[in-house]
Amino acid sequence: xxxxxxxxxxxxxxxxxxxxxxxxxxxxxxxxxxxxxxxxxxxxxxxxxxxxxxxxxxxxxxxxxxxxxxxxxxxxxxxxxxxxxxxxxxxxxxxxxxxxxxxxxxxxxxxxxxxxxxxxxxxxxxxxxxxxxxxxxxxxxxxxxxxxxxxxxxxxxxxxxxxxxxxxxxxxxxxxxxxxxxxxxxxxxxxx
Numbered sequence: 001x002x003x004x005x006x007x008x009x010x011x012x013x014x015x016x017x018x019x020x021x022x023x024x025x026x027x028x029x030x031x032x033x034x035x036x037x038x039x040x041x042x043x044x045x046x047x048x049x050x051x052x053x054x055x056x057x058x059x060x061x062x063x064x065x066x067x068x069x070x071x072x073x074x075x076x077x078x079x080x081x082x083x084x085x086x087x088x089x090x091x092x093x094x095x096x097x098x099x100x101x102x103x104x105x106x107x108x109x110x111x112x113x114x115x116x117x118x119x120x121x122x123x124x125x126x127x128x129x130x131x132x133x134x135x136x137x138x139x140x141x142x143x144x145x146x147x148x149x150x151x152x153x154x155x156x157x158x159x160x161x162x163x164x165x166x167x168x169x170x171x172x173x174x175x176x177x178x179x180x181x182x183x184x185x186x187x188x189x190x191x192x
Contacts, residue, residue, distance in 0.1 A: 001025060007079060010097050010131045015120075018127020026076075026097065026129075033057060033077040041071040058082070079116075082106075083138070098131030098150055106136050109144035109162065116150045137172065157187060 001009075006025050009016075016022045036057040045053065050068050055061045057077040066082055069090040074080065079096040083104035091111040094100055098116025102108070120128040132151035136142070140154050143162030154160065154170045161177025161184065170176045173187045 003029065003078075010079065011099055011133075013098070013131055016097075016129040016131070018125070018129070023127070023129070029078070030075045033074050036077065037071075037073055041073075045070065062086075088112075089144070097129075099133035100136075101133065102136045103138035103140065103156070105139040107141045108136075109142055109146065111145045112142050113147040115147065118150050143177075157189075159187065 001021065006022070006029065009022065016026060036053055040050065040053045040057070047067060050070065051062050051064070051066055054066070054068055057074065058080045059078045062082055063084040065085045068088040071090060072088065072092055074094040074096055076095070076097045079099045080094060081100065082102045083106070085105045086102050088108045089110045092108055093113045095115045095117055100114050100116060114134050116131055116134055118130045118132070119126050120130065130150070134148050134150065135153040137154055137156035137158065139157050140160070142148070142160045143164065145162055146160045146164045146166065148154070148166045152166050152169055154166070155172030157173040158170045159175045160166060160170065160181065161175060164177045164181040165179045166176065167180040170181070171183070173189070175184045175187060176182060177184050
């Protein structure tokens with residue numbers, strides 16, 4: 001199985017059974033991500049160097065408006081898609097095998113975790129992985145130390161409070177927070 005077939009398998013949401021050929025491929029492809037993140041996090045990098053390394057990590061160019069403050073961690077990298085004017089603050093961890101899409105103008109706070117894999121609940125199949133994408137809309141702000149779980153979509157203009165654990169979709173233009181995250185209030189815009 002080549003890389004593109006592997007990525008298509010994940011993007012269809014098909015399981016990766018523990019100790020299978022697919023699981024071994026996942027670990028193999030992770031080695032590239034670890035090499036690039038080690039270089040990204042290994043010392044000072046100019047904003048241009050950060051963009052170049054992040055582009056190498058995700059396998060496609062990022063917009064010149066993209067900014068990231070290292071350190072940044074991912075165990076795959078090739079299933080991350082970022083829009084324009086996206087800012088990712090330091091200490092973030094993206095587990096992107098299931099796919100991460102970040103819309104234009106999104107702000108991702110310190111130490112945010114985006115996790116797109118779940119282990120099987122059955123103890124006999126615990127090493128089996130279930131991928132599901134995370135989609136972050138335009139102009140979303142994710143506060144520091146928030147965790148977004150597999151399969152979650154965050155609507156345009158939403159705010160995720162610091163420390164929240166988001167287990168379900170968040171509608172557009174709301175503030176959500178808590179563990180598990182719940183809607184706190186609707187955001188009123190001056191442009192409405």
